Amino acid sequence: MKLTSTEKGVYAIAPTPFLDDGSIDFPSIDRLVDFYQEAGVNGITVLGALGEAPKLTTEEAAAVADRFLTRAPFPVIVGVSAPGYAAMGGLAKKVMANGAAGVMIAPQPSLRTDDQIVNYYRGAAEAIGKDTPFVIQDFPLTFSVIMATDVIRRIAADNDNAVMLKHEDWPGLEKITQIRALEAAGKIPHLSILCGFGGAFLDFEVERGADGAMTGYCFPEMLVDVVRSSANGDRDAAHDLFDAHLPLIRYEQQPGAAGLSVRKYVLKRRGVLTSDAQRSPGGTLSTTATSEVEYLLNRLARHDPRAKLDS
Numbered sequence: 223m224k225l226t227s228t229e230k231g232v233y234a235i236a237p238t239p240f241l242d243d244g245s246i247d248f249p250s251i252d253r254l255v256d257f258y259q260e261a262g263v264n265g266i267t268v269l270g271a272l273g274e275a276p277k278l279t280t281e282e283a284a285a286v287a288d289r290f291l292t293r294a295p296f297p298v299i300v301g302v303s304a305p306g307y308a309a310m311g312g313l314a315k316k317v318m319a320n321g322a323a324g325v326m327i328a329p330q331p332s333l334r335t336d337d338q339i340v341n342y343y344r345g346a347a348e349a350i351g352k353d354t355p356f357v358i359q360d361f362p363l364t365f366s367v368i369m370a371t372d373v374i375r376r377i378a379a380d381n382d383n384a385v386m387l388k389h390e391d392w393p394g395l396e397k398i399t400q401i402r403a404l405e406a407a408g409k410i411p412h413l414s415i416l417c418g419f420g421g422a423f424l425d426f427e428v429e430r431g432a433d434g435a436m437t438g439y440c441f442p443e444m445l446v447d448v449v450r451s452s453a454n455g456d457r458d459a460a461h462d463l464f465d466a467h468l469p470l471i472r473y474e475q476q477p478g479a480a481g482l483s484v485r486k487y488v489l490k491r492r493g494v495l496t497s498d499a500q501r502s503p504g505g506t507l508s509t510t511a512t513s514e515v516e517y518l519l520n521r522l523a524r525h526d527p528r529a530k531l532d533s
Contacts, residue, residue: 223297225324225355227385229414230453231264232445233299235438237486238273238286240499246282248289250495255293257494261442264434265297266290267326267357267388271364272438272482275301277501280309287317297323299357302350305330311349324355326388329367339369340376347381357386357436361418363477371400375410384411388436390418395430402431420475421445425464428452439471440488443528466525470518479505484515491519491531 236258239250258266268290269275269283278286287300300317302325304310314325327346333339343358350356358377360369369391378384391397394417404410416436417427421444424435428449435445444467451460474484483505486498498506507515522529 223321223323225297225299225357225385225414227412227414229264229297229386229416230433230449232262232434232442232449233265233267233297233416233436234258234261234263234442234445235270235272235418235436236266236268236290237438237482237489237495238269238275238278238501239495240274240497240501242497242499244499244501246278246286247496250497251286251289252293253494254489255290255295257489257492258442259295262446263296263442265299265323266294267299267301267436269301270326270438271301271328271359271361272485273301274482274501274504275303280313283313284316287313287322288320291317291321299324299326301326301328301359303328303359307345307349310346311351314350314354318351318354324357324385325350326357326359328359328361328365329369331366333367336370336373336376339367339373340380343377343384344380347383350383352383355383355385356381357388358384358413359388359390361388361390363390363392371397371404374401374413375404378411378413382411384413386414386416388418389415389427389432390437392419392423394419395423395426398427398430398432420481421471422468422475424448425452425461428460429457438485439467440474440485440492441467441470441526441528444526463526466522470515470522470529473515473518479503480511483507483511487512487515488519 239247490498
């Protein structure tokens with residue numbers, strides 16, 4: 223089930239579940255897999271930016287990835303970003319041997335010039351092995367690395383195992399259009415484009431040529447439905463459903479620990495996570511924020527019954 227450039231649909235970004243004492247909650251990993259399967263996703267991505275991967279030891283990261291890989295009946299992408307190529311290559315080889323579909327690589331925050339970025343990914347592609355497909359993670363708001371369209375073109379042209387772009391530049395709609403135009407002109411190999419940023423622009427991203435979503439919004443069923451409706455040409459249905467979820471998407475999109483607190487809280491309310499704890503240093507919802515999330519869930523339930531949760 224190795225990744226190819228033809229991937230479409232929704233790859234949910236899975237959080238790493240922790241118990242209140244900070245230990246890894248493996249039973250919640252099992253429930254997450256079942257939850258995503260019931261939601262109809264095409265695959266999942268683990269140990270991403272909001273998977274709290276930097277808070278895990280190397281052994282813990284491998285154990286978390288292995289649990290997801292053992293349980294999941296669909297493709298699993300594993301984030302292997304690391305300060306050095308040795309750690310990246312070691313984890314990549316381990317998870318691929320255990321059945322991962324591919325890996326995701328973010329740029330190092332120290333990269334500044336176009337050549338530095340391109341050379342970094344060339345080295346990363348060699349470190350993980352040329353037979354390991356990888357996802358280019360383009361998230362400047364988190365990594366402070368600006369990838370111009372031509373940089374993405376050069377990375378894709380240099381590395382046959384670059385098969386997917388996780389696109390979460392903002393604003394980013396024009397970048398999708400530019401990449402697809404380059405592809406139509408034969409100037410860039412085809413990349414699967416799955417979009418992140420909490421799904422905040424998904425309604426128009428798929429219309430611009432993106433193949434789907436790769437994000438961790440707490441109602442992945444909505445992402446699946448929007449991508450499917452758009453692909454079927456039912457534009458109004460896609461936008462109507464998306465618009466109903468937009469207030470919660472916006473609230474969940476708060477940067478860093480705050481947004482993850484919202485996401486984990488809702489997943490706990492949905493019976494998926496035992497605890498909404500983040501490993502220290504992390505965040506928790508205040509009483510006021512909790513009441514605001516509950517208000518948003520109640521309003522959403524008027525339009526989407528899947529948001530009606532037991533008290």
